[in-house]
Amino acid sequence: MTNSTRVLSNTTATDPLGTADVPVTFPEDFLWGTATASHQVEGGNVGNDVWLYEHVTPTMYKESSADACDHYHRYREDIALLASLGLNAYRFSLEWSRIEPAEGEFSAVAIEHYRDMLRACHEHGLTPLVTYHHFTSPQWLIAKGGWESDETPALFARFARRVTQELGDLFETACTMNEPNLAILLGELGLAEKDPADRVKNPTWVGAGRALGIPAEQVAGFQLSATEKSFEVKCAAHKAAVAAIKAVKPTMRVGWTLANSDFHAAPGGEERVARLIEENNLRYLRVSEGDDFVGIQTYNRTLLGPDGPAPAPEGSLLNPQGEEIWPWAIGAVIRQAWDTVKVPIIVTENGLNTADDAQRVDFLRTAIAEVGKCVSDGIPVGGYMCWSAMDNFEWIFGYGPKFGIIAVDRVTQERTLKESARVLGEIARSNGAVLA
Numbered sequence: 001m002t003n004s005t006r007v008l009s010n011t012t013a014t015d016p017l018g019t020a021d022v023p024v025t026f027p028e029d030f031l032w033g034t035a036t037a038s039h040q041v042e043g044g045n046v047g048n049d050v051w052l053y054e055h056v057t058p059t060m061y062k063e064s065s066a067d068a069c070d071h072y073h074r075y076r077e078d079i080a081l082l083a084s085l086g087l088n089a090y091r092f093s094l095e096w097s098r099i100e101p102a103e104g105e106f107s108a109v110a111i112e113h114y115r116d117m118l119r120a121c122h123e124h125g126l127t128p129l130v131t132y133h134h135f136t137s138p139q140w141l142i143a144k145g146g147w148e149s150d151e152t153p154a155l156f157a158r159f160a161r162r163v164t165q166e167l168g169d170l171f172e173t174a175c176t177m178n179e180p181n182l183a184i185l186l187g188e189l190g191l192a193e194k195d196p197a198d199r200v201k202n203p204t205w206v207g208a209g210r211a212l213g214i215p216a217e218q219v220a221g222f223q224l225s226a227t228e229k230s231f232e233v234k235c236a237a238h239k240a241a242v243a244a245i246k247a248v249k250p251t252m253r254v255g256w257t258l259a260n261s262d263f264h265a266a267p268g269g270e271e272r273v274a275r276l277i278e279e280n281n282l283r284y285l286r287v288s289e290g291d292d293f294v295g296i297q298t299y300n301r302t303l304l305g306p307d308g309p310a311p312a313p314e315g316s317l318l319n320p321q322g323e324e325i326w327p328w329a330i331g332a333v334i335r336q337a338w339d340t341v342k343v344p345i346i347v348t349e350n351g352l353n354t355a356d357d358a359q360r361v362d363f364l365r366t367a368i369a370e371v372g373k374c375v376s377d378g379i380p381v382g383g384y385m386c387w388s389a390m391d392n393f394e395w396i397f398g399y400g401p402k403f404g405i406i407a408v409d410r411v412t413q414e415r416t417l418k419e420s421a422r423v424l425g426e427i428a429r430s431n432g433a434v435l436a
Contacts, residue, residue, distance in 0.1 A: 024372030031383025032428030033089030056207025062398035083124035085425030187226030257295030295348030331370030
């Protein structure tokens with residue numbers, strides 16, 4: 001049984017992809033949810049590397065994550081709130097530095113915390129999708145060479161094995177790691193180092209190295225390491241974690257999530273775009289061959305000229321920060337993923353940074369319709385997770401960006417539903433039929 005929908009007219013003056021009024025369908029068991037990451041919402045993750053980077057002086061981080069959204073203590077009310085919207089899934093991540101605060105030492109208290117999160121999901125009818133690593137690593141791991149060390153795959157596999165032994169009876173879908181390829185695009189934009197020697201030019205890495213007792217060149221965090229060695233280590237760690245999880249629970253659906261961009265070439269940018277499609281998208285997709293699914297994550301298109309990012313064309317729809325809004329990107333990256341590697345797909349992140357929630361409402365309607373058209377064309381897409389459940393800590397940018405469907409008061413921690421939350425819930429409850 002499926003529900004038929006059709007695409008709404010997009011929010012710009014024209015439909016650049018010519019896709020309006022194309023019938024779409026969503027399967028009956030489609031997962032509708034939101035996503036969060038432990039460090040971005042929990043607060044007080046003092047044992048991980050990003051906390052350290054936030055607190056060295058000087059730092060490239062705009063501010064400290066501090067208490068974040070206090071989701072570590074408020075998770076039950078937050079889960080209940082998400083379920084009240086009509087969603088049926090919740091993707092969240094485990095904080096490795098809480099579960100294994102020292103090498104080989106596992107916290108029963110932290111494990112029980114995440115077990116209760118999983119129980120809360122089931123109590124409220126939310127299917128949990130669990131991410132084992134979402135950007136942050138224990139400081140002890142970074143001190144050993146982090147995501148450029150040959151030891152890391154085995155250490156990550158040990159963590160994955162222990163987590164699955166302790167918690168695996170309460171979930172069926174596991175994401176080993178989040179966006180191992182993001183650093184490639186960030187490196188192209190000058191926000192991540194492609195050469196370890198360049199880290200000495202960044203005061204954040206110098207300060208972190210000093211605190212960890214290692215040279216700045218060896219500070220290889222997950223999110224901002226764009227080296228070839230990091231690529232090799234992340235891929236090996238993913239494969240090792242898949243094997244470890246399957247050894248404990250063979251029926252677990254396991255994959256990783258990729259930050260695949262919809263690359264477009266401005267005049268003269270064709271060669272750059274072709275290179276990045278291969279380096280950022282395709283080679284990581286090929287690693288997914290044999291996995292149970294691949295998580296696809298995109299927010300926008302990336303428009304590149306011969307020397308780097310190109311400005312949005314005149315007349316483009318922009319958010320208040322002047323960034324182009326391009327909701328059609330998700331359909332393009334899903335199709336590219338399916339053409340590259342024939343494994344099932346889950347949209348594990350998609351959303352819009354804007355303080356104008358009316359823009360987010362229009363974005364969600366158009367983007368979700370694009371997902372539906374992929375399903376209608378026979379691509380096995382099993383779910384859509386909106387980023388994010390709440391306005392939260394957005395890494396080096398602090399609390400400025402607004403991706404959430406729920407606003408969070410930075411002083412009182414009060415949650416306020418936005419109209420986009422109600423709209424996403426309505427789409428979920430109707431399995432997309434309200435888009436017709």
